[in-house]
Amino acid sequence: VILSNTETIPGRSIVEIKAVVVGNTVRAKHLGRDIAASLKNIVGGELKGYTELLSEARDEAVRRMVASAKAQGANAVVNVRFATSAVTAGAAELFAYGTAVVVE
């Protein structure tokens, strides 16, 4: 499955639009990571533990979106967008959505 955040796949033409496909995951950080991150939060700089956690979670959201696109018989997802929201203290929702299409 080809992914793109442009409206078309550059160099190919869309023959059929299938549906809007979404993928999401709500993740909480575990205690060990949280202790390290709360110390790092005092010092400043990058919170590497959180960066890793969120990128893994985002990859998972994308995988779910792609699985749903495959199930619809699409071979590409265009106009992919991401959103993050902090649901509560210690948990965040990672969300990816796009339009499943069939390209040549």
Place this chain on the structure above:
Amino acid sequence: VTAVLGSGGSRLTDALFFFYVVLPLASFIVTSLITFITGRVIARRWDADLDRRERALSSLTVTTCRWAAGGSVETVGLCVGCCVGAIDRWRRFTGSVRMMFGGELEGWTPILARARRAAMVRMLERAHGLGATDVVNVRLETSSLRSVESGSKGVSPVEFVAYGTALVRRF
């Protein structure tokens, strides 16, 4: 300290005073002073690291437009980079002072800008790894993560996401 404040009563009040006033105040002052210095060191090192990595990526054409003209596109791929940044104790303190008077929080602006740049560099490195010549339709997003420590008020870590479509073009 107890002599000055005239609380020279029992040992219990002395102990309470120590644990609830002296210790938090001392830890606040010590962490503020330490992070004043470490904040500068982290900023300088991080900037140098990002400069070095950006030089290696100078061959990429990066745009927020939807399309790069010319040539034929061979491969397309979505690239994502992210970075979670935090503001150190000292700059939180100076920021809280600034918030009483309004105006720009000079200490915070470069910290957020640097973390966003790190997210961007990571995204471009992914694209570079795919052998891309261009990254089009670049989007930058910011979201604040509520941490257990910060609760409803206080300063939360901030997540920056950069994403775009990597193109491999043949001319």
